[in-house]
Amino acid sequence: MSATAARIKAATIGALAFTTTLAGLPAAAHAAPRPSSPPPAPQVQASVADPDKALGAGWRKSSDITVTGTGDTDGYHLHIAREKDAFAWSTLATLKSSEMNGAPWGGAVCVTGSGRYAVAVFAPKIAANKPSAMQAGALAAVVDTTTGKAVHVATGVQYSYYNPACGPGDRALLVRGIGGDLDKQRTDLLTVDAAAGRVTSTRRIDAQLSNPVPAPDGDYGIVGGNLVKVAANGRLTTVAKPNGRTFDIRATAGSGIDLISLNGETAVAQRFHGGKLTTTATGPRTNLQLFGLRGGSNALVGQVTLKGGKTPAGLTTLRSDKPVTTISTEGHLLVEEAYSQQTADSLAKPLTAADPTRVGQSAVTVRPAGSEQRSTGVITTTAAPVLDAQATAVSAAPTVAAAxxxxxxxxxxxxxxxxxxxxxxxxxxxxxxxxxxxxxxxxxxxxxxxxxxxxxxxxxxxxxxxxxxxxxxxxxxxxxxxxxxxxxxxxxxxxxxxxxxxxxxxxxxxxxxxxxxxxxxxxxxxxxxxxxxxxxxxxxxxxxxxxxxxxxxxxxxxxxxxxxxxxxxxxxxxxxNEPSAARSQINDGDAKHIENWFLAVWAYNSGFYTYADRAKNNGRYGVGWLNNPANSIYKPNRLGFLRDSLADAETPNLWSYPERIMGWVETPQLKGSGTAYSEPTFGDNGPTFWRVSWHKPEISWNDGVSLPGLYTFCSPAVNSCSQAQNGCPAVSSACWWNGLATIGNCENLECTTEKRVYSAGDSEPGVKRIYDRNCSELDDYGVNDYDSSRPTAIVYTLNDTGQYNLGCTNVKPQNGRFNLLMGDPSGATDDSYYAAIDLHQVGAGFQGHVWSTYGYSGDRLKKHKIVGQWTPDLGLGPQKRGRYSVLVHIPSHGGTGNAEYHLQPSTRDNDEYVDFKCTINQDEVGEGNYSYDHWMILGNFDLGRGARLWMSNAGVSSSDSVGWDAVAFVPTTVDNGDFCGKYH
Known part of the structure; x- marks a missing residue:
């Protein structure tokens, strides 16, 4: 397997999201079948065609760059395109943490005003499903755009669309949500010196601060709908009241602050300067964006209508008929979409393991500014620095002497x-x-x-x-x-x-x-x-x-x-069951309409708090603020989840949990040329929308689910929330919602109902196996000079062969014992408890069971070393010896690395100690480029009582895994010449 094969861990961020990859979390890379034929070769790193025409005459001398990010099971990849190379893509850096479970990775990135540094926040995408992880479960790094050198600068920061925030200089801001799962009303504001590669200060703010922005004259952000300035001690001063809910904000080098806020379905761009806010432009809610440019100027992108037809100093406009993900530092290139191929696969192939051959491959669509020429292609991760950051668990207790x-x-x-x-x-x-x-x-x-x-x-x-x-x-x-x-x-x-x-x-x-x-x-x-x-x-x-x-x-x-x-x-x-005066309900409350379940889904993720228990919650009851679509943690100019494009899967954290559920109702995961589960029955008068089809390279018309508006769950009387107040203010007792809401007119056939495929009496479908079950028997007679007068000893990975549960009927009894020894040295310290975290059972291999773990080295090996030891019962008396060919079973999946087997022939006191070593590639592939089950020979040996074989994960690459499978000790009459690595 490629050295860049994905390291996939069992996720450890609770209540998982199939975060899109959720349809998302792919199965382990080491379990992935290889495709029947190699994937098509990626196109030349996607670049702008005919650059002389598209970019203008001076493109070869330009310093303009574009940085974007995509995530897969190998990490969060930062890709860079330079105009002098016709915006051809290369890999800047890959960011990840081998300590954190729950790959694939997602994130966000901004470039500082000098263009020299990229600041990235990255986390497993499933963090979008866990409130605590979303608030403070991401990592942050600074990356040099000239060298790709990456420095880990912070752990436990927010996984949100406005984090990180870059300014006109080389100073950036990060935010961390602080507080219990119910409130989320305090914020840590971290200042990053990108040039020095470190956090220089952390301020605690007693409010939910969003959209931070570093400016030449200090730091700003949005609190309770107001533009505030943050003092060195974290104290807030309100300086202006934007037009509505702010979602894009950038400072200029001239001490001005540009921002975009909402007024109904209109996005309003304003500039704060000299203590005043003035309107600069307007556009549609879903198509007006603000980006920072090199040198401290800004760009409005979208369908821009300038106020008075004039562009203020330090602000430029770029026309676009659709939202974009980022633009280049000088505004010459617009990136419309960027997502990893594994993200696309996860939507199209649910319950199929992540294909390691797709690691590092991403799809990107770009358009030069001022041109209608779009370029879509595949970019492949190239050799670049890799940051494997240390992730400190927020709630971890200190190590003590006794476990x-x-x-x-x-x-x-x-x-x-x-x-x-x-x-x-x-x-x-x-x-x-x-x-x-x-x-x-x-x-x-x-x-x-x-x-x-x-x-x-x-x-x-x-x-x-x-x-x-x-x-x-x-x-x-x-x-x-x-x-x-x-x-x-x-x-x-x-x-x-x-x-x-x-x-x-x-x-x-x-x-x-x-x-x-x-x-x-x-x-x-x-x-x-x-x-x-x-x-x-x-x-x-x-x-x-x-x-x-x-x-x-x-x-x-x-x-x-x-x-x-x-x-x-x-x-x-x-x-x-709530009292009628305190009841929370959608529409008419009829259970048959899927829209009517929006609140129940909200509560499924973050809980429902009853009226009867209001005294325990400071008088609050209903559903909490985190999953309210009006929460400023979600970008307010978003469309419905998965409505715009497949690229929504790269950024699941832009939508609340119930919005994502409605997206999966509306757009089921795919399976081959169809869906993994059925679409519902859409209302005849329900919403419709255009989207590029996932089955055909064309735009299609889609029926949809009726979705709530941004402020459906805002009421000045209930939770002090309104559009004018930019969502709920930063007062925890005011942020809970209860009451009646309307999402579509169900009587007018605007709501969605069930469509079932299976009915009573339909038998349980048979499992569609990725790998065939291996119920074969060992061919003893195929071993040269086999001695049929003595029994073959097979040692399985389960000492009770009755526990092999995949239905094989010919499992022979165990002839010996298998042991897993944890830690280094095994069992001698408290560290031995930790090895089990990364130990897995896989129903693969001989008769259907393999133990598997990943490779470790250095200091971390002490906690994660696992030794698997096979001790056969050869039936030999004291001082007796016998010739045996030792065969190890290599499973079709469960191991991807080079496994190093060691053999000790016996434990006789006067026997010369021999530590025989044989290395076998567990990722061997066969016909059709599939990994397959097979036996490999370690050699022929003179064995006595106490002979044992062992293999560990020491020295194995962290990208690879090793699998412990069955071992056979086949008696032979003579030394038959079997050697390490011979096939059987």
């Missing part, structure tokens, strides 16, 4: 790395089948006793989890629950390290209570299991479910769907 309970006592009731807890990864149609039947109370498929070798008694999913009744009657629309599951987990029941047809660990993102693979803090564990990320009742000591119910939720996707359905119903019922 404390927060390291030793898991919070989640169903463990990881337990062979009796191995869910099967379903195919998308299986999940749709379960949802379609569950919402109609028909999910009564029979699960036999010991299903998936769990030890469970026989059960039926919806008998084990009877469907709750909806207050007011009706049922959950199937398409809505499917969209939630798509957002949460990419339709995955098992870890993203396994693909359909595999078994593995449960999908349990925050089991260890930390976003870092170097930290365990069990009290912060999320305990969200499976396709629906069920957390209710899944902690140790919870009494909501029995032990059998908890195991079924963790293992069986159908049982998980049944439990998830009830959680969503409970959120609906919470609202319906």
């Amino acid at each position: 404390p309970s927060y390291i030793t006592n898991p919070k989640c009731a169903v463990p990881r790395n337990d062979p009796t807890v191995q869910p099967l990864q379903p195919s998308p149609d299986m999940v749709e089948w379960a949802v379609d039947l569950a919402v109609h109370e028909e999910l009564f498929v029979n699960r036999p006793a010991n299903y998936l070798k769990t030890g469970l008694p026989a059960y039926q999913p919806q008998s084990m989890f009877p469907m709750h009744s909806l207050v007011g009657g009706g049922r959950v629309p199937a398409n809505l629950l499917l969209a939630i599951i798509a957002q949460e987990t990419n339709l995955s029941q098992a870890s993203w390290h396994v693909v359909p047809g595999d078994t593995g660990n449960p999908l349990l993102p925050l089991y260890y209570g930390s976003h870092s693979v170097d930290t365990i803090y069990y009290p912060d564990a999320d305990c969200g299991y499976g396709v629906g990320q069920v957390t209710t009742g899944m902690s140790v000591g919870d009494t909501v479910y029995t032990a059998n119910q908890r195991k079924a939720i963790a293992v069986d996707y159908a049982a998980n769907v049944a439990a998830s359905l009830n959680i969503l119903i409970d959120k609906w019922n919470q609202m319906k």
